[in-house]
Amino acid sequence: MWHQLAFAVFFSFGVVHGQVSYSVPEEMAKGSVVGNIAQDLGLDLQRLKQGKARIYSADSMDRFELDKERGLLLLKEKMDREVLCGKITPCALHLQIILENPMELYRITVEILDVNDNAPTFQKHEITFEISESAVTGAVFMLENANDRDVGINDLRSYSLKPTDHFVLKQHSQTDGDKNVEMVLQKSLDREKQDRLSLLLTAVDGGEPQMSGTVQIYINVLDVNDNAPVFQQKTYKATITENAQKGSKLTTVRATDADQGSNGEITYYISNIKDTMTDVFIIDPHSGDVTLNGQLDYETASHYQLNIQAKDHGGLSDSCKLIIDVLDINDNKPIINILSMSSSISEESKIDTIVGMINVNDPDSGANGQVHCVIDDQIPFSITSSTDNFFSLRTHNKLDREKTGVYNISLTCADEGVPSLSSSVSLHLLILDVNDNEPVFERSFYEAYIAENNAPSYSIFTVKASDTDWNQNARVSYILEESTVNGAPVSSYVSVNADSGVVNALRSFDYEQLKEFHFRVKAQDGGSPPLSSNTTVKIIIQDQNDNAPQVLYPVQTGGTMLAEMVPRSADVGYLVTKVVAVDVDSGQNAWLSYKLQKATDRALFEVGAQNGEIRTVRQVTDTDAVKHRLTVVVEDNGQPSRSATVTVNVAIADSFPEVLSEFNDFNHDTKYTDNLTFYLVLALAVVSILFFSSLIAIISVKICRWRRNRLCYKSATSLPVIPYYPPVYADGTLQRVYNYEMCGTTDSRMSDIKFVRPYSQNTLVNVSRAGTMQRENKEQEDAGFSLEVRFFNNP
Numbered sequence: 147m148w149h150q151l152a153f154a155v156f157f158s159f160g161v162v163h164g165q166v167s168y169s170v171p172e173e174m175a176k177g178s179v180v181g182n183i184a185q186d187l188g189l190d191l192q193r194l195k196q197g198k199a200r201i202y203s204a205d206s207m208d209r210f211e212l213d214k215e216r217g218l219l220l221l222k223e224k225m226d227r228e229v230l231c232g233k234i235t236p237c238a239l240h241l242q243i244i245l246e247n248p249m250e251l252y253r254i255t256v257e258i259l260d261v262n263d264n265a266p267t268f269q270k271h272e273i274t275f276e277i278s279e280s281a282v283t284g285a286v287f288m289l290e291n292a293n294d295r296d297v298g299i300n301d302l303r304s305y306s307l308k309p310t311d312h313f314v315l316k317q318h319s320q321t322d323g324d325k326n327v328e329m330v331l332q333k334s335l336d337r338e339k340q341d342r343l344s345l346l347l348t349a350v351d352g353g354e355p356q357m358s359g360t361v362q363i364y365i366n367v368l369d370v371n372d373n374a375p376v377f378q379q380k381t382y383k384a385t386i387t388e389n390a391q392k393g394s395k396l397t398t399v400r401a402t403d404a405d406q407g408s409n410g411e412i413t414y415y416i417s418n419i420k421d422t423m424t425d426v427f428i429i430d431p432h433s434g435d436v437t438l439n440g441q442l443d444y445e446t447a448s449h450y451q452l453n454i455q456a457k458d459h460g461g462l463s464d465s466c467k468l469i470i471d472v473l474d475i476n477d478n479k480p481i482i483n484i485l486s487m488s489s490s491i492s493e494e495s496k497i498d499t500i501v502g503m504i505n506v507n508d509p510d511s512g513a514n515g516q517v518h519c520v521i522d523d524q525i526p527f528s529i530t531s532s533t534d535n536f537f538s539l540r541t542h543n544k545l546d547r548e549k550t551g552v553y554n555i556s557l558t559c560a561d562e563g564v565p566s567l568s569s570s571v572s573l574h575l576l577i578l579d580v581n582d583n584e585p586v587f588e589r590s591f592y593e594a595y596i597a598e599n600n601a602p603s604y605s606i607f608t609v610k611a612s613d614t615d616w617n618q619n620a621r622v623s624y625i626l627e628e629s630t631v632n633g634a635p636v637s638s639y640v641s642v643n644a645d646s647g648v649v650n651a652l653r654s655f656d657y658e659q660l661k662e663f664h665f666r667v668k669a670q671d672g673g674s675p676p677l678s679s680n681t682t683v684k685i686i687i688q689d690q691n692d693n694a695p696q697v698l699y700p701v702q703t704g705g706t707m708l709a710e711m712v713p714r715s716a717d718v719g720y721l722v723t724k725v726v727a728v729d730v731d732s733g734q735n736a737w738l739s740y741k742l743q744k745a746t747d748r749a750l751f752e753v754g755a756q757n758g759e760i761r762t763v764r765q766v767t768d769t770d771a772v773k774h775r776l777t778v779v780v781e782d783n784g785q786p787s788r789s790a791t792v793t794v795n796v797a798i799a800d801s802f803p804e805v806l807s808e809f810n811d812f813n814h815d816t817k818y819t820d821n822l823t824f825y826l827v828l829a830l831a832v833v834s835i836l837f838f839s840s841l842i843a844i845i846s847v848k849i850c851r852w853r854r855n856r857l858c859y860k861s862a863t864s865l866p867v868i869p870y871y872p873p874v875y876a877d878g879t880l881q882r883v884y885n886y887e888m889c890g891t892t893d894s895r896m897s898d899i900k901f902v903r904p905y906s907q908n909t910l911v912n913v914s915r916a917g918t919m920q921r922e923n924k925e926q927e928d929a930g931f932s933l934e935v936r937f938f939n940n941p
Contacts, residue, residue, distance in 0.1 A: 163250045164188075168219070169257040172227040177220055180210065180256060183243065184217025187252055191217050197245030202485055204507050204535075210241060210256070219254070227258045228295040235260075235297050242505075244485050249500050251485070251536065262300040262353025266292040268361035273347075275329075275363065276461035278371035279337040285374070286316070287329040288455055288465050291418050292349030292359055303352040307345055307363075315347075324418075326453070326465075329363075337367040371460020373404040375412045382454075382468045384436070388444040389475050396427070399434040401456030401464055408459040417465065418453040427452060427470070436468060444474040445509040476514040476563025481507045482571050490576040493545040501527070501575060502539035506559045514563035521557055525550075529557065539573070547577040548614040581619040581673025585611040587681040594649070597688045598657040606640070609647040609681060611669035621672035622647075627680070631663040640685070642667055649683065657689040658730050691735040691784025697792040699726040709773075709795040716766045716798075722751065725758035725792055727780040737783035743791065744777035751796070753778050760794060772798050 168181040184191055193199075194214045201212050211222045231237035237258040242251055268290055275287055294302040305327050307315045312333045318326040327347075335343075343365040350358045377399065384396040403410040414434045416427065426440040427450070436452070450470040457463035487502040508515040519529050519537050526543035539555070553575045560568035587609060594607040613620040626642040628635060641650050647667075663685055670678040700710075700723065710723040729736040740758040745751055750770060752763045760776065774796040781789040832850075835842045 163252055165253040165255070167255040167257070169259055170221070170225070171259040171261050172225045173261055173263060174221055174225065176223055180219040180221060182217055183212065183219045183254070187243075189217070189245075191215070193245065197247060197250070199243055199245050201241055202244055202483070202505070203239070203241045204483075204505065209239065212243065219256075225258050227260050227297075228264060230258060232295075233297060237297075242485070244503070246486055249486055249503055251503060260297050260300050262296055262351060262355070262357060264295040264300075265357035266294040266302050266349035266351055266359035268292050268347075268349070268359060270361060272362040272364060274366065276366045276368045277331070277335060278368045278460050278462075279335045280370040280372045281331050281335060281462075282372070283331055283334060285331040285462070287313075287331070287461075288417065288463055289315075289327040289329050289347060289363070290361065291324060291327060291453075292361075294349070294351050294359075296351060296353065300351055300353040302349055304350050306348045306350065308348070309345065312343065313345065320467075335365075335367045337369065341367045343367070366461075368460055371405060371409040371458065371462060373409070373458075374462030375401040375403040375456040375458050375464045377401045377454075377456060377464050377466040380466050382466060383471070384468065385471045385473055386438065386442065387473045387475055388442045389477060390438055390442060392438055392440065394438045396436045396438065396470060397468065399429070399436065399454050399456075399466055399468065401434070401466075403456075403458045403462075405458060405460065411459050412456045413458075414454060414456055416452050417455045426450075429454060442472050444472050444511065445478065448472045448474070448511070474511045474514055476510055476561060476565070476567055478509045478514075479567045479569045480517045480559040480561055482557065482559055482569050483507070484571070484573075487539075487573060488575065490578050491541070491545070492578045492580060493547040494580045494582070495541055495545060497541055497543065499541045500538050501541065502573060504529075504537045504539065504557065506535050506537060508561050510561060510563065514561055516562040517559050518562070519557060519559040521555055525553055525555065527553070527555060545577055547579045547616065548583060551577050551579075551616070553577070579616040579619055581615055581671060581675070581677060583614045583619075584677035584679050585613045585622045585669035585671050586679060587611045587669060590681055592681060592683045593686065594683065595686050595688050596651060596655065598655050598690050599692060600651055600654055602651060602653055604651045606649045606651055606685065609642070609649065609667050609669075609683065611647070611679065611681075613671045615671065615673065619671055619673040623670050623672070625668045625670060627666040627668055629665050631665070632660065636663070636665040639663065640665065649685075655687045657687045657732070658693065660687060662686045689732040689735055691731055691782060691786070691788060693730045693735075694788035695727045695729045695738055695780040695782055695790045697725065697727045697780060697790055699724070700792060700794055702792060709797045710760075711797050711799060712762065712766060713800050714766050714768065714770075714798060715800070716762055718762060718764055720762040720766075722760040722762065722796055723794060725753070725760065725778050725780065725794070727758065727790065727792075729782050731782065731784065735782055735784040739781050739783070741779050741781070742776060743779045744775075746771060746774040746776070750774070751776055760796075766798055770798055774798070 164187050166181070166183070166186045170178070170180055183189070184194060191214070194212075194217060199212060199214060201210055203209070209222055209225070211220050212218075213220055227237050230239070237260070239256045239258065241254050241256070243254060244251055270290060273290060277285075277287070289305075292302055292305070294300070302325065305315050305317060305325075307313060307329065310332075312331060312335060313329045314332050316328045316330050318328070320326060329345075345363040345365065346360055347363055348358050348360045350356060378401065382397055382399055386394060386396055399414060401412050401414070403412050413431045414429050415431060416429055426438070426442070427436060428439045429436050434454075434456075436454075449472065452468040452470065453465055454468055455463050455465045483505040485503040485505055491499065491501055504519070506517050506519060508517050517535065519531070521527060521529050521539075526541060526545055528540055528542040529537050530540060531537045539557075553573075555573040555575060556570060557573060558568055558570045560566045588611070592607070592609055596604070596606050609624060611622050611624070613622055623644045624642045624647045625644065626637060626640070628637065630636065631639055637652075639652055641652055642648070643650070647669075649667075664682060665685075666680050666682055668678050668680050670676050712720060712722055725740055727738055727740075729738060738758075739755050740753045741755060742748065742751065742753045747770065750763060750766070751760055751774070753760050753776075758778070758780070760778070776794040776796060778792050778794060779789050780792070781787050832843070832846050835846055
């Protein structure tokens with residue numbers, strides 16, 4: 147197509163992904179097609195829509211628009227190349243197409259082609275020369291150049307002068323492309339024949355169709371002035387900074403004229419002032435001083451060329467060229483344009499992920515226009531540049547939202563001028579959370595205490611875990627891990643509240659059955675996938691005083707009577723026996739104390755408060771009773787305290803016969819104690835009967851004896867054997883015990899005594915199995931009772 151002159155697409159490493167160039171003539175109507183962007187860049191129409199394709203131009207002029215539906219680049223306004231570029235060729239406009247998701251940048255160059263829409267024009271409508279009639283053939287008269295705003299082939303091409311009776315044209319091409327036009331006298335003038343000449347100068351361009359402009363030249367023929375002004379040099383040069391003040395002098399041009407009088411007076415003027423230089427420079431017509439009359443801007447124009455003429459009063463003139471170079475100063479700050487910027491980025495994004503694209507322009511030149519951008523080096527981002535003036539903001543290190551959740555990135559761009567100028571912009575970036583942190587318990591091991599006999603659903607304590615993630619990823623749930631305690635699942639002992647972490651008891655605990663147990667609690671967050679951690683919990687059950695002391699020794703039985711024997715020669719402090727008791731509680735709840743509650747003779751015995759030892763308080767005398775009954779109370783140290791009582795029978799005698807005779811009655815008393823009321827009634831009945839008849843009394847006495855004999859016989863056969871206690875109860879029991887097995891005479895059933903064989907290993911006499919069997923057979927025939935007498939070897 148005629149409007150698409152060049153096309154190129156290339157790929158590079160960095161932000162720019164392709165480039166395409168178009169050429170369109172100026173003066174095209176609004177909405178005209180510049181080119182098919184989608185086809186030329188190899189982009190899908192769907193990509194243009196989803197990527198939010200948009201056009202960016204550095205000069206911020208909205209001259210083009212993108213039709214995403216068709217992928218076409220359209221003109222948004224009619225282009226005037228002369229307004230856009232003036233004499234600069236080629237006239238190219240640069241724009242960029244930006245796509246997102248992912249971010250891509252394509253560069254587009256549109257060249258505006260010139261059309262011949264401007265005719266050559268002269269600054270003046272007419273030109274007047276005063277030429278002496280003595281002007282020699284070949285005299286040169288400088289004419290005003292025509293100005294054609296078009297360029298290239300449409301620019302000014304040639305001049306023509308009519309009529310040509312006296313003058314011909316001579317054109318000189320300049321290095322900058324301009325043409326100087328001179329009118330050369332080819333035939334001498336004769337004022338007397340013709341004092342005024344009228345010529346038409348025509349300027350023609352090379353366009354199609356061809357266009358032209360004219361200026362009328364009037365020549366007044368003067369009398370003799372045969373010397374023209376001559377400049378000292380044909381080219382002058384001057385430099386000036388763009389910030390020079392108005393009135394600054396650039397240079398002075400100088401011309402001389404050999405004539406005298408009015409013919410030698412020279413006037414200076416600038417002959418080719420263009421529209422862009424109107425009133426910027428002025429020249430003193432008499433001194434030739436060239437001064438600045440306006441404001442300069444290097445970014446607008448960096449080079450000026452002036453044609454200066456020197457004319458005398460005779461109409462003779464000469465010309466020179468003044469070349470002015472404008473020096474750039476650093477007077478423009480970098481302009482920062484955010485092409486695209488992400489508002490958020492995931493903390494798991496890979497290194498070198500692009501989060502923003504920036505364009506930076508500095509209109510200055512050289513080092514003044516060289517720009518570099520920096521950001522804070524303490525953040526995990528970097529700013530890089532792949533092409534001139536285009537920068538990308540990338541991730542430089544791994545992101546961690548738990549350390550920094552929001553970044554306010556300060557971007558500073560500075561040029562390399564002296565002094566340097568800079569611009570700054572703040573970029574806001576939110577870091578999105580991912581579930582990369584597991585919950586962490588405050589402690590890796592918890593220890594809690596609970597008193598036994600607690601109520602079910604009692605809250606024991608609380609485990610606490612925290613998660614440094616955010617929102618759902620930081621929501622912690624507590625889970626009781628399955629395990630067993632004494633063969634039962636731990637979930638039957640305790641429960642853990644999933645939200646609060648409160649550990650509740652599900653049953654009442656008994657310290658005597660379970661003193662402590664362990665279990666594990668898992669804290670799990672709400673991420674996907676979830677992360678978790680564990681902690682170990684130890685529950686220690688504290689004892690309460692819920693068990694009374696238990697007496698291990700002396701053993702209390704229903705039928706067997708135990709008696710401790712004390713010789714009458716026993717001295718003060720004689721160890722009678724030792725009460726041994728235990729308490730299954732612990733701590734101070736198991737600290738036992740002993741005290742004597744009842745005693746037949748309190749002045750004779752005492753009990754050790756700490757060890758339970760029963761000792762004599764004084765010397766035993768002959769007057770002391772043989773049999774004694776002591777009641778000892780064992781109390782623990784709990785609050786409130788619990789107690790148990792034990793009855794200890796003590797016999798004071800030096801030999802077994804004494805003990806036997808006394809304890810025979812003692813045994814009867816013991817048996818009848820349980821039926822005291824019955825015997826009182828019986829005694830009253832007997833007394834009443836004696837009042838009536840002595841015969842009845844005798845019969846009653848015999849009946850009573852017969853009944854007593856029967857009771858003694860039954861009692862002797864039902865006495866239990868002392869039970870065996872395991873070694874665990876040996877602590878506190880007497881260390882040395884002597885057991886005796888004896889039999890009395892067979893004269894009477896009342897005198898038959900058997901000492902039960904002990905279960906202890908310290909048996910003094912081992913009777914043969916045969917003898918034992920004979921005695922056991924005898925026991926079945928004879929009535930009697932059992933009595934165990936123990937002697938303690940006092941230290």
